[in-house]
Amino acid sequence: MRTSIVPTSVGKTKITDPLFGAYVQMVAHQVIPYQWEAINDRVPDAEKAYCIENFRVAAGLQQGVHRGAIFQDTDLYKWLEAVAFCIAYGEGEDFRPIADEVIDLIAQAQEPDGYLNTYFTIECPEKKWTNLTEGHELYGCGHLIEAAVAYYQATGTRKLLDVACKFADLVDRTFGAEDGKCHGYPGHQEIELALVKLYRVTGEKRYLSLANYFIRQRGGKPNYLLEEMAGRKGNNVFPEFAEYDDKYAQTHCHPVDQTTAVGHAVRAVYMYSAMADLAMEYEDADMQKACETLYRNIVDKRMYLTGGIGSSGKLERFTTDYDLPNDRMYCESCASVGLMMFSQRMASLTGNAGYYDTVERALCNTVMAGISKDADRYFYVNPLEVWPDNCLPSTSMSHVKPVRQKWFACACCPPNIARTLASLGQYIYAQSDTALYVNMFISSQWNTTINGTEVKLDMKAEHMTGGKVTLTLETEAPVELRIRLPWYLRSPSLSRDGGEETLNVENGYAVVSVCGKTKLEIGGSVEAKFVAANRNVRADVGKVALMKGPYVYCLEQVDNGENLASIFVSPAAPIEELAPQQDLPGTLPTLQVSGRRLVQTIAQQDDLYGDPSFDVQDVTLKAIPYALWCNRQSGEMLVWMHAQV
Numbered sequence: 185m186r187t188s189i190v191p192t193s194v195g196k197t198k199i200t201d202p203l204f205g206a207y208v209q210m211v212a213h214q215v216i217p218y219q220w221e222a223i224n225d226r227v228p229d230a231e232k233a234y235c236i237e238n239f240r241v242a243a244g245l246q247q248g249v250h251r252g253a254i255f256q257d258t259d260l261y262k263w264l265e266a267v268a269f270c271i272a273y274g275e276g277e278d279f280r281p282i283a284d285e286v287i288d289l290i291a292q293a294q295e296p297d298g299y300l301n302t303y304f305t306i307e308c309p310e311k312k313w314t315n316l317t318e319g320h321e322l323y324g325c326g327h328l329i330e331a332a333v334a335y336y337q338a339t340g341t342r343k344l345l346d347v348a349c350k351f352a353d354l355v356d357r358t359f360g361a362e363d364g365k366c367h368g369y370p371g372h373q374e375i376e377l378a379l380v381k382l383y384r385v386t387g388e389k390r391y392l393s394l395a396n397y398f399i400r401q402r403g404g405k406p407n408y409l410l411e412e413m414a415g416r417k418g419n420n421v422f423p424e425f426a427e428y429d430d431k432y433a434q435t436h437c438h439p440v441d442q443t444t445a446v447g448h449a450v451r452a453v454y455m456y457s458a459m460a461d462l463a464m465e466y467e468d469a470d471m472q473k474a475c476e477t478l479y480r481n482i483v484d485k486r487m488y489l490t491g492g493i494g495s496s497g498k499l500e501r502f503t504t505d506y507d508l509p510n511d512r513m514y515c516e517s518c519a520s521v522g523l524m525m526f527s528q529r530m531a532s533l534t535g536n537a538g539y540y541d542t543v544e545r546a547l548c549n550t551v552m553a554g555i556s557k558d559a560d561r562y563f564y565v566n567p568l569e570v571w572p573d574n575c576l577p578s579t580s581m582s583h584v585k586p587v588r589q590k591w592f593a594c595a596c597c598p599p600n601i602a603r604t605l606a607s608l609g610q611y612i613y614a615q616s617d618t619a620l621y622v623n624m625f626i627s628s629q630w631n632t633t634i635n636g637t638e639v640k641l642d643m644k645a646e647h648m649t650g651g652k653v654t655l656t657l658e659t660e661a662p663v664e665l666r667i668r669l670p671w672y673l674r675s676p677s678l679s680r681d682g683g684e685e686t687l688n689v690e691n692g693y694a695v696v697s698v699c700g701k702t703k704l705e706i707g708g709s710v711e712a713k714f715v716a717a718n719r720n721v722r723a724d725v726g727k728v729a730l731m732k733g734p735y736v737y738c739l740e741q742v743d744n745g746e747n748l749a750s751i752f753v754s755p756a757a758p759i760e761e762l763a764p765q766q767d768l769p770g771t772l773p774t775l776q777v778s779g780r781r782l783v784q785t786i787a788q789q790d791d792l793y794g795d796p797s798f799d800v801q802d803v804t805l806k807a808i809p810y811a812l813w814c815n816r817q818s819g820e821m822l823v824w825m826h827a828q829v
């Protein structure tokens with residue numbers, strides 16, 4: 185029997201880090217109120233959500249039609265999940281009455297048999313479960329379950345959990361391998377990982393079995409979703425599904441046999457997360473192997489430096505190995521949230537700290553970049569290079585927005601970022617029956633109990649600003665602590681109450697036994713450096729990017745002028761770390777390097793082409809963390825710079 189590693193519950197943590205702490209506070213005090221206004225259509229000049237209105241119509245409280253995307257209900261569910269996490273860490277009580285009221289509304293919109301989806305209830309109740317490819321009913325059920333589990337864990341109240349169980353029970357009666365049941369599965373994976381959560385909180389094995397059914401059934405022949413689509417004869421909800429193929433929703437073969445990350449990136453990583461959960465629950469070595477293979481394919485060949493995934497704007501999907509274009513990719517915020525979820529589960533499954541490199545990469549870059557420093561603007565698509573003039577509507581660049589948006593007609597990302605930041609504690613700490621895990625160095629406090637022993641831990645992480653990571657622990661009985669040593673920490677060292685100790689490293693964790701009041705210090709340096717990409721990444725050949733620790737840095741026009749593509753830097757150039765940018769949150773330094781700018785390429789500068797005639801100018805370049813770009817002025821942005829080689 186393996187020892188399972190469980191991420192800590194959010195309520196046991198408090199984030200004090202200058203950057204993340206500010207964002208977590210912002211989720212409770214700005215994001216939740218703002219998103220409540222957005223899903224009630226009260227943000228001036230923002231895309232309408234119609235989310236709450238749809239629930240009111242479905243509940244019979246007002247007349248009307250369903251408006252907005254077919255999966256709009258999930259905005260409310262993800263918002264509720266974020267509220268639950270805020271309540272859990274003691275910051276969301278102001279929103280509790282509103283949440284309780286909207287939970288009553290959800291219950292009123294639920295049909296007597298448990299069915300809950302405002303689009304089908306309002307528009308076409310006779311078509312329930314007939315369009316699994318596009319209908320998102322099971323996807324919606326998944327987000328309802330996740331919200332319900334979080335709300336139950338935060339408040340102890342069962343109302344939303346009962347609604348979710350009633351819907352899950354209907355799904356269980358409707359779907360399965362048995363005769364007389366529908367043999368389909370979701371067109372957008374999500375319910376699978378949610379059902380595992382529901383099983384863990386209720387102890388009802390049938391929810392786990394249902395999750396297992398959905399994953400096992402997927403990819404069988406004949407292909408359920410393709411047959412369903414053929415029956416609709418091109419009458420699709422989503423026009424772009426005219427180009428639908430079996431890889432889009434990862435139905436080209438059984439998940440356990442899949443070896444490369446294909447199709448729609450969010451669907452993929454949500455499914456892989458469920459596969460990792462099932463590998464753990466069923467101790468299924470084949471499923472674990474599939475997860476490891478898929479993970480390696482992503483991080484070795486299909487992931488951006490920023491932890492973004494999804495190279496194709498069209499159909500928001502993976503393409504082929506090393507295809508990582510910087511300006512027209514998708515890199516959806518939700519996909520990086522999903523990559524965090526998958527990587528976290530792989531760490532729990534294997535006990536290997538290395539998976540947190542990817543959690544951290546996605547979090548510290550793409551997920552953080554998805555939200556503005558004032559919490560009221562969002563990126564859906566996260567480019568590594570922006571020239572605002574070519575982000576034109578009705579072109580192949582129309583999906584790339586050069587500035588964050590107030591809201592989206594399809595607003596999956598903003599509440600997904602909110603629930604992720606609100607639950608950040610679960611990505612920092614975990615525990616098994618035998619050990620406590622520190623998975624990321626983010627200043628915070630953690631109070632937990634292991635084998636009946638109360639443990640208080642206070643982490644001050646100053647490694648990014650030249651200091652140490654200090655862990656102050658209080659525990660009555662001996663406790664094993666496993667501290668992840670990240671890849672970028674050079675010459676790590678450990679001291680206990682001022683005395684140096686030998687590092688004992690297992691699976692990427694420094695293993696330390698502590699008892700009583702103990703101060704541990706993790707030393708080592710985190711240097712800013714240049715990175716290059718594998719030469720097969722055509723988009724980055726001959727280019728370098730700047731990183732410090734897990735943070736990717738970028739140039740912005742506001743600091744470096746226009747036409748950033750004309751800039752060249754030497755990978756040997758010294759990198760100076762300067763004070764943090766005053767008008768940006770956190771304490772991460774800005775980076776300064778000397779470089780050159782091509783100021784002339786042809787003699788007749790107004791011509792489009794001509795004989796090469798290069799002239800350069802020395803420039804001093806300033807880079808800021810990618811996570812914080814587009815928080816001052818709009819303009820060009822660039823991660824990968826030409827290298828002087």
Ligand SMILES: [Zn+2]
Binds near residue numbers: 516517564597
């Ligand atoms: Zn999204």
